[in-house]
Amino acid sequence: MSGKLSDKQRLRIQTRHKVSIQNYGYQPQALFWSNQEIQELRFQKLLEFLPDYIQVGGQEMWSLLDVGCGFADFYRYFQRHDLTPDYTGIDLSPDMVAGALALSKNLNIQVGELADFDYADNQFDFVMLSGALNEVVETEIEGTLSEQGNYAKSVISKMYQISKFGIAFNLLDRRYAWHQSRPDLQSFYPDEMLEFCQSFADEVVLIEGYLENDFTLYLTKTERSA
Template identity: 20%
Template structure:
């Protein structure tokens, strides 16, 4: 594995989940299939158009979001991207003809794909021993890098601070802190969703008002 900074710990964690649980929801460290399906629905609802769109699944894991999209009537041209060569190899075997890239977008000179929408599901929900501020800086740096490559919008999820207790291995971020970053660095056109019953929330960030 190349040096990918703080994300090395996350990649190692998810690859260990895949080795332990195989190509399942637990293999990408979602606790159950029902919750995973809810997240895929919420991510898909970031797309405001019914017309065909290009979508980049950033941190695609085992490609389960593509499975979800194929069960809907959405007209999506899908592309997957992940830091883990193991997950990308798995996806290429499962989905022949679909583009999957193994890429560190933060490297100098990286050829970052563009899309109408960039979906980051589960990319920032865990921190696996990474110091909180290191994780926050890595997250905001990545969001700032990727948002210009989204022609219409971007979606990502974070663990909520409004929980019975917080877990040290998860990344709980206050609404107001992520909101300040989004407004100052990305766009005033955003929506924070915490209406789907999980101990997290999803942020939609758009280039323009609907």
């Protein structure tokens, strides 16, 4: 299970995002969201993973790694809900990171995929990801179609490893016919991803029903493994 993109894969993804920003600017559509409302509905499901003492605006400092942060819209969503994590964002696209820093100048945001960083086990209280695993990585033209989904699983496993309390992320739902018309997007069967996550995580919760084509997973660490 490879957790590192090839140079060809990195260039393809970075180029796609560069063109998207040229077309849409610093808008959710540049991140391949249909609109801001859909983007923020996914954010809301991730926010609901946080403990109550954080959700109600507790002052205790907590750290968050946002994997594939795009323009760091998730951070500003937290701000609007009176939440101020010790935020770190990473994104493979230099253009996305430049956009994020233009919108929020003082944030800690770096260019790279998760495997580029030597994060320690349990380094971040929480690790989250929204939409960053929607793009197909393993393709037929690159001869890696038989490995489709392996990169995503590797990223999820690493996220869990470097979190202290747990992770939350969303994926596209393969049960609906829409995915056949979007070969550029990667989707998964919820039950299969649930089983995969249960193979290593202490507690796993599957969240469905908020959008037809999307699901969210919460992976929590118990005190024994944190």
